[in-house]
Amino acid sequence: MSAVASRAQLPSLRPMPMRQLQPGERHFGRCIQGRICAPATKMTGVMVVLASEEPGDAGTACQLAVYNMAPPGAGPRQVDRLFPEGTCLAVKEPYFKIFADGTAGIRVDCPSDIVFLGEGSPPAAAGGMAAPDETTAASGTGSMQRQAELALEACTDPETLRQRGNELFRDKEGTQALRCYARWLLLEPGSVPALVNAAAAHLELGHWEQAYTAARDAHRLDPSSSKARYRLARALLHLRCYGPARDHLKALRQQMPKDKSVADLLRSAEVLAAQGSGRFDMAGILTADRRPAQMADWVGPIEVFASPVAGRGLRTTRAVKAGELLLVEGALASAASPPHSFELHLDMSTRRMNLGSQQQLAGELLRLSGASALDRQRVLALSDDESPAAGVPTCAALTPFQTEEELWSALQAAQAEAADSPGPDMQRCLGVVRVNAWGTSGGGKSQDPALSWPRHAAGSGEESAVWALLCLANHSCEPNAHAVFMGGPCMLRASRDLPAGEELFVSYSEDALFQPLRRRRQTLEDWDFRCRCRRCLVEEELPAEAVERMEEIDVDLDASTHSPGRLRRSFRALNTMPPAVAAHSAAGLLAEVRASLEGLEAALGQAPSSTAGSGVRGAGSSEGAAGSGGQPCLPDWRRACVLPAYLLCIACAQMAGDINTTLQLQRACLRMVEAVRPGAMEHATLAAMHAVDAGACRRVSKLAAAKRKRPAQQEALARAVRAAKTRYGRELPEAAAIKLLDRLVENSLMAAGQR
Ligand SMILES: C[S@@+](CC[C@H](N)C(=O)[O-])C[C@H]1O[C@@H](n2cnc3c(N)ncnc32)[C@H](O)[C@@H]1O
Numbered sequence: 001m002s003a004v005a006s007r008a009q010l011p012s013l014r015p016m017p018m019r020q021l022q023p024g025e026r027h028f029g030r031c032i033q034g035r036i037c038a039p040a041t042k043m044t045g046v047m048v049v050l051a052s053e054e055p056g057d058a059g060t061a062c063q064l065a066v067y068n069m070a071p072p073g074a075g076p077r078q079v080d081r082l083f084p085e086g087t088c089l090a091v092k093e094p095y096f097k098i099f100a101d102g103t104a105g106i107r108v109d110c111p112s113d114i115v116f117l118g119e120g121s122p123p124a125a126a127g128g129m130a131a132p133d134e135t136t137a138a139s140g141t142g143s144m145q146r147q148a149e150l151a152l153e154a155c156t157d158p159e160t161l162r163q164r165g166n167e168l169f170r171d172k173e174g175t176q177a178l179r180c181y182a183r184w185l186l187l188e189p190g191s192v193p194a195l196v197n198a199a200a201a202h203l204e205l206g207h208w209e210q211a212y213t214a215a216r217d218a219h220r221l222d223p224s225s226s227k228a229r230y231r232l233a234r235a236l237l238h239l240r241c242y243g244p245a246r247d248h249l250k251a252l253r254q255q256m257p258k259d260k261s262v263a264d265l266l267r268s269a270e271v272l273a274a275q276g277s278g279r280f281d282m283a284g285i286l287t288a289d290r291r292p293a294q295m296a297d298w299v300g301p302i303e304v305f306a307s308p309v310a311g312r313g314l315r316t317t318r319a320v321k322a323g324e325l326l327l328v329e330g331a332l333a334s335a336a337s338p339p340h341s342f343e344l345h346l347d348m349s350t351r352r353m354n355l356g357s358q359q360q361l362a363g364e365l366l367r368l369s370g371a372s373a374l375d376r377q378r379v380l381a382l383s384d385d386e387s388p389a390a391g392v393p394t395c396a397a398l399t400p401f402q403t404e405e406e407l408w409s410a411l412q413a414a415q416a417e418a419a420d421s422p423g424p425d426m427q428r429c430l431g432v433v434r435v436n437a438w439g440t441s442g443g444g445k446s447q448d449p450a451l452s453w454p455r456h457a458a459g460s461g462e463e464s465a466v467w468a469l470l471c472l473a474n475h476s477c478e479p480n481a482h483a484v485f486m487g488g489p490c491m492l493r494a495s496r497d498l499p500a501g502e503e504l505f506v507s508y509s510e511d512a513l514f515q516p517l518r519r520r521r522q523t524l525e526d527w528d529f530r531c532r533c534r535r536c537l538v539e540e541e542l543p544a545e546a547v548e549r550m551e552e553i554d555v556d557l558d559a560s561t562h563s564p565g566r567l568r569r570s571f572r573a574l575n576t577m578p579p580a581v582a583a584h585s586a587a588g589l590l591a592e593v594r595a596s597l598e599g600l601e602a603a604l605g606q607a608p609s610s611t612a613g614s615g616v617r618g619a620g621s622s623e624g625a626a627g628s629g630g631q632p633c634l635p636d637w638r639r640a641c642v643l644p645a646y647l648l649c650i651a652c653a654q655m656a657g658d659i660n661t662t663l664q665l666q667r668a669c670l671r672m673v674e675a676v677r678p679g680a681m682e683h684a685t686l687a688a689m690h691a692v693d694a695g696a697c698r699r700v701s702k703l704a705a706a707k708r709k710r711p712a713q714q715e716a717l718a719r720a721v722r723a724a725k726t727r728y729g730r731e732l733p734e735a736a737a738i739k740l741l742d743r744l745v746e747n748s749l750m751a752a753g754q755r
Pocket of ligand 1: 530
């Protein structure tokens with residue numbers, strides 16, 4: 001793998017001819033040298049073509065895919081400056097591989113593996129902390145350019161430096177502009193204009209901490225400088241210090257009442273400051289047609305603790321209600337992979353990330369750790385698969401800052417720590433991604449069928465991300481909390497009423513929850529751990545016959561769309577028959593699936609169902625509750641693995657035109673999903689569909705608007721609204737919950753139609 005930086009010094013490595021490169025091998029003890037012979041292009045990494053300079057290897061060229069060197073969003077000019085045509089370079093211990101598109105080349109993950117040869121200084125590695133006087137990154141290597149740089153370095157006229165810096169800044173050459181401002185500051189320490197300009201360049205480059213430091217210094221030196229204050233406020237917003245940013249902008253607004261950019265920024269700062277204290281207009285956010293431009297992070301009644309299940313976990317600090325908001329957090333890093341995803345598919349909701357996006361995300365974490373001391377702390381607080389847990393961080397370390405003093409002291413501490421200890425390397429970042437990353441959406445779909453926002457990231461592949469706090473939540477196959485992804489930001493809500501001190505569990509795989517134990521374990525293998533949740537431990541003890549029956553049903557159905565099992569194949573065949581024949585056959589298939597389910601119940605030694613002959617249990621069963629026969633009811637979550645069979649029953653009953661059975665089975669399904677996964681998409685969808693069917697209308701809103709409601713309809717509507725509030729927010733007004741349910745049903749039906 002090339003993910004580990006070569007430790008060798010270039011002179012100790014023996015140059016090798018390109019034609020001797022072996023696919024799939026890292027060539028230890030060797031190096032490749034060549035000259036860049038074509039303009040570099042930005043793909044996921046930067047693609048560079050290197051022509052060999054070795055005698056005896058002339059005419060040979062090789063492509064290099066270089067990751068973690070160009071900042072995300074780098075344009076062609078920046079890429080060109082990093083790898084100017086004609087530059088000679090060496091790659092230490094090259095890793096030669098076959099890329100996804102079938103071509104071969106050298107993959108470089110660690111920028112330090114590239115050594116620029118000859119005149120000009122090499123670009124700095126992505127890991128360097130970019131302080132104003134250190135910003136030599138991305139310098140050009142062409143000799144004219146180098147001469148111009150040398151001239152600037154020798155320049156002793158602040159005015160020349162100011163003008164040149166401003167020109168470069170206007171040309172979007174932030175890094176170069178910073179060199180001028182840094183030199184200017186050397187000549188005139190404490191110059192407010194130089195600090196203010198440096199802050200602007202840092203903001204352009206996304207160096208929030210450096211921008212904050214420069215703007216803060218400028219503001220302290222000259223509190224009347226509106227530019228200093230404006231840039232300070234912008235940096236504070238990025239550093240999640242919302243209240244103080246708003247206060248600076250308010251003061252600025254008084255100073256400059258007609259300035260539109262101040263007014264606009266103040267408006268968003270006010271929203272963020274309110275959100276930062278837990279006041280989210282969730283109804284407005286979720287039912288809007290557009291994703292919010294930015295959302296504040298907010299940490300609710302939760303804390304990090306040493307979990308008895310695994311490493312660190314999250315728990316409640318007070319009793320909370322189902323649907324209560326616990327956390328809103330923006331992704332620490334996210335990546336969108338190209339659509340031609342290949343290799344490992346595993347994910348929180350449907351599948352996880354492919355190898356390409358794992359590497360991209362790890363690269364982003366590495367870059368962040370280099371650019372920001374605070375982010376570096378957040379990356380280091382996450383576990384990787386080598387070292388299980390890096391201590392128990394306090395929520396405070398990961399929480400937005402309420403005051404500037406808090407931010408300043410956290411920043412000082414983080415910078416001191418960064419100076420004293422090595423940051424994460426690519427290997428560690430890959431480990432962090434493997435343990436913590438979640439897919440947020442896939443295949444160009446919106447992240448949640450009830451949210452009609454377009455996807456947020458560029459490209460049409462899947463998206464995955466890492467969160468600092470959310471990723472400390474452990475998994476359970478009987479979760480009590482759920483995450484709703486809103487593009488980058490994500491909200492965590494309680495799925496049930498919970499007492500103070502209860503560990504919060506989310507489910508890393510929604511599919512797994514409705515699978516029998518063995519298959520569930522296989523699904524979770526993608527996450528590389530053996531689940532020790534209560535449900536898995538209890539299911540390990542089930543009678544062998546029951547386990548066998550569950551697995552039989554699972555095999556008969558086989559949830560995978562690629563290889564439907566016998567029962568599902570029979571169902572599909574119904575669609576090719578004339579309607580009357582299909583209805584008749586559907587009734588037969590329904591009887592067959594029910595018989596399987598009844599066999600399972602019998603195997604589990606439970607009382608027969610209260611709903612005659614359907615194999616469906618009486619309402620509201622929970623562990624220890626009495627069933628209709630006076631015997632204890634089987635907990636719904638223990639039967640949840642047969643949910644796919646119930647769904648097939650529902651489809652058959654619908655096709656057979658048996659409305660009563662359809663509703664009866666839907667109710668049973670809903671109970672099962674409520675037991676296993678309140679707050680899951682299925683929960684809200686089923687509740688909504690049940691409501692729609694009970695009202696015999698196409699929309700939940702129609703049922704709600706109907707004047708005369710029968711008790712069954714009212715109950716169905718109430719259930720649906722409760723489910724929507726559990727998933728999307730107990731604080732939502734009914735009208736907003738119903739709007740979300742309508743979208744959910746519509747989009748779910750559309751998705752089902754496309755399958
Ligand atoms: C996203 S992290 C969760 C936070 C983790 N406990 C920590 O201390 O960093 C996922 C890792 O936690 C552990 N884990 C989470 N849920 C678990 C469970 N139900 N049983 C066993 N291990 C679990 C596994 O090691 C998994 O790879």
